[in-house]
Amino acid sequence: MNTGAVRVTIVAMVMLAASGITSAQEAARLSAAGPVFSNTGYDANAYGANEGYPLGTLAAGAEMRHLVATYSHFDEMTPAHIVGRAAAAWSFQRAAEPEIYYSFRGERRTIADYLSRQPTTGLLVARDDTILYEHYQYARSAGDRFLSQSMAKTITAMLIGIAAADGRIKSIDDDVATYVTALAGTEYGKTPIRALLHMSSGVDFKEIYDGQDDIARLGRDLFGRPGKAPEVSVAQFDTRVAPPDTRWHYASSETEILGLVLRAATGKPVADYLSEKIWQRIGTEADATWAIDGTGQEVTFCCFNAVLRDYARFGRLLAHDGVWNGREIIPRQWLIDATTVRSSDTYLAPGVATKYYGYGYQVWLLPGAKRQFVLLGIRGQMIFVDPATKLVMVHTAVRPKAVDTDASAETIALWLAVVDQLGRGAR
Template sequence: MRQSVKVVAGFILALSCAAAQSDAVFSNTGYAADAYGAADHYPLPVPGQTRTQKQFVGYYTHFDEVRPSDPIARAGVTSPLKTSEHELVLNYPYGGQYRSVDDYLDRNPVTGLLIARGDTILYEHYRYARKDTDRFMSQSMAKTIVGMLIGIALSEGAIHSIDDLADVYVPQLADTAYGQTSIRDLLHMSSGVHFFEDSNAGDDRDKLGRDLFSPNGKGAIEAVKRFNQRDRAPGTHFSYASIETEVLGLVLSHATHQTVAQYASERIWKKMGMEADASWGRDATGDDITYCCVNATLRDWARLGLMLAYDGKWNGQQIVPRDWVLQATSVASPDSFLAPGKATPLFGYGYQVWILPGDHRMFALQGMDGQRIIVDPRSKLVLVQTAVWTSDHDPGMREVYALWNALVAQFG
């Protein structure tokens, strides 16, 4: 999902400690709760009918009850997350005044917000009657998981080089534009293949989705073959295209001889000591839909972000190779077409991850309708937000980054 977030700079921070114990806080309401179906207890979508705003909350927290999904199994002892003695109270500047984190929740359709530093939760709130056992759907945050799994497969030798073309691993794509694109250029979304995505009905992502989500859909390989026109030389221009993650998912499953969900379970979920099983949506042919659709608890999303903050290490193990995480979340040169301000007016782009502007390395997993994990490795600070944005609500997502800047100013 293309983003155009303007990070608010130049502010005065006010931070204090509250007296209350910082356990998770639950609320039955939220921003515009009636519009989101509160009176009907946040219903699930009706199969075969267009999803309405009143069904957003249910859809985003029960996706794997609505759509076919594969399990991402956990195993063993859960890795601990501590809870701070006092809940974080933060004031951040936005819209000409200072606002609190509670104000942020009252002003925005957030289903869950968790802020952690190191191994300690500073703030954990759930809205719209959501629970800490609910699994929250990722949208495009799943792309970063795919990028990290590619790095693991490379370290294990299942993938020999990211300069290999995709059809080395997926021969069904031989003689197609995407088959003739390197894994590196797919990771950077710089294939040069024509694919128009603006998150509106009728765009190419919408066409891709119909091929993948329809019960009679063609599946990923046939969907990818439909897009076969290269407009630019690969490796020269960033153009956000969800289909490129679909190709990476095909490379990953063919190279490892496992579904992407199985590989994620064995290489990430079990090793990290996640507290709950997750799931990954799949298409009609049995392939996992890798441009989106991972479902996990808020605290497990936080664990994922913290693992990346520790450069791939968590629960006493190196989950993702450190060098890969550093490469994935950095830009080689400020003059690169992938640099912040060049890839997009604000963000840069790494290996399936957004890179923030600033004087030190920060990055974000970003998904449609407000899904965010924002990471500062220097301070080991992570913000996780799950949400049910509509297109007319702060489309640039400016306010969450105003809040993030205040956090980084305090902890960084």
Template sequence: MPPASLRFLLLLPLALAGCSEMQSGHMSQAALPAASIAAPAEPHFNPGGPDMARYADASGQFPPASRRTWWQTSHSVDGFSRLDQILSANTVRKPETPSPWRRATGGPTITYAMQQTGSRRFSIDEYLARNPATGLLIAQGDTIHVERYQYGRTDTHRLTSFSMAKTVTALLVGLAVADGAIASIDDPAERYVPDLKDSEYGRTPIRHLLTMSSGVRFDEDYSGRDDVSRMVTAMMLPQSPGGPAAVRQFNQRIAPPGQRWSYASAETQVLGLVLRAAIKRPIAEYLSERIWQPIGAESDASWIVDGSGQEATFAYFNAVLRDYARLGMLLANGGKVDERQVIPADWLREMTRPHFTSTQTGRWFGYGFQTWIFPDNDGSFALLGVRGQAIYVDPARRLVMVHTAVRPQARDPGGAETTALWRGVKAAFARQPG
């Protein structure tokens, strides 16, 4: 057993990755209509970014990250953009030929406001000067309107997702149901994972794992001493076994399944165990075949694995920015690529409707199947990850915004401004033809 100080350094980065709900903000009145002028569409690469002293050394270089340091703010620029070189990972193979993007030659000016700034409006340039975003991409249909990078990141860096990966896991569960590998989401997890037999997570129906309502106690407060830290200890330390043992240790039921919503990364990890057992092959391979190749990804992606070789499905999926946008556009298009239905339409509808309302979650968002649902009731939803990772999706306008970042804290309030920016994006495109 490592000393307590070393254990803390090893565990905290992995514990923090479970949080996604802190990116929402409370911006229900944040955005006003925007005027229309040309918008930059070619990629723009900034070698710096805001608050450089926090992220770079005295010479302006970003310190290389290691297994012990990648989560630290001073090492996060490097760590968040090559996590699959620091931790063990499975590759998600790209297709031979990527799908093309168009580049906008004109479009709406995007501005946004926040309640606390009154009538003051901010541009995308001002947003990037205020926020530690590593990547920002806005696309409508097959056309990119904005693609920006900071802190020396480029369109070849695989940027980590943190809890955005939870939504990807739910997509794959739906495909396994469609394939017949999972007979029913009303089956208990132990039907597919015998090592969970007679445990509370094992007795929980898949349906209630999808909605974070298992009723099993799991504390996720990102203290470094909470249950997500314990789970990651059992998954990721060099001598840890990973697999079912990592989640079986959480075995106290405090509510009947389906009754109470409570955010718990363990529920997604149980879903990953069910999925891996059902499809009988690596999840990364299944993702490549069923989603990554159909969307025409331009680069290989990766997914970090635990000591057993099981993908850490609650977090740690890694991809380039334009491929995150392709994934978002798949969802904006109702699960279709051209005329091919890649994700079953009925499954995507179930994923993106509020099984729990914002009142029930106690958050600004409602919750579907591992997906955050906007309270506006306009069909918009989001994939969210700790420290600033997000894919916002508006199916009505076929509109997607991808945001990656190195926010310094798990409970960082900066996510409120990102949500305000998204509202400005939606307002700007509201008058544009889809």
């Protein structure tokens, strides 16, 4: 336990004594503030527990027995660039674990029930600078780097905002070909950067995760060896079905192009730009990694890897609208624009873009009067953010299905309960 945790525990126990509460159970709960680790989890043997959660190959990584290792050691399966950590880590404070209840399908459940029902590898809840809950399952540890999948898309969008503020990108209304000249003459090359941020290029791209769709083709191009250059791969998707910024349609190719814009505009690898502009500035405790293709370009629609607490630090930065302890890291207005639907963009609103979520700059928007948003990746990778209460929930998982709406609905129910129960008085 770190000194912050000891201090919180001692103060809390003194308060208990002053109030006359001497429950041994309560004292044990307070003294246990800190990460909790389990060697098991939901259906653990199916996930390879009896084999020590074996690491497979890229070709076999999606097999159920390999998923735990794939999603916590992906950067051992494919080349990656290092995203350097901070010289000195910024430390969260800790508080005793709260009791969290949520309702789902007419049942009242606890957060422990949730972990027993879902293949969650890591779950962390923080309120501003204090970790309230941090659990790991399937023998994962605080030192494991968890695979982001499409949560990386939001990181990419935040870097676009920084590059624009730096003057590297003159305007997000510039066409892609202004920066990525290899795409001149293609439909993507004629698309404004803003439309890519909104996943609204109007270029046809199929992403249904059946192994035969366009995202599978893009993945084979980029992760195959020697593979195709990313500019060549995305140029093959060249049929326009709608004008830019008029219709939302999820397409990972659009984030891949944003990564190409970043590299061209900044003259630096995306991993280096992230380390310099965000990762070191928020006091990260561990190096992160970002998988690269055969040309050395980061695969920016996915494949970022970081420890759970550093994901929480990034979530805290977003909760503060880009400000870290008084210092603006991401332009505040960019973050507000990224997480707000303009009156002229109603096609991006929650319930319109999708049946539930809306969409901003590569980030999912939750319905309701409050501004809340979430980073999402397939198989259950999520970072929920509530700027009003500064609550953040980081969730990593190994769901068998790439997209599981029922499982996600339960996670959302848990998050809404977290905000309701832990956000009181924090607004």
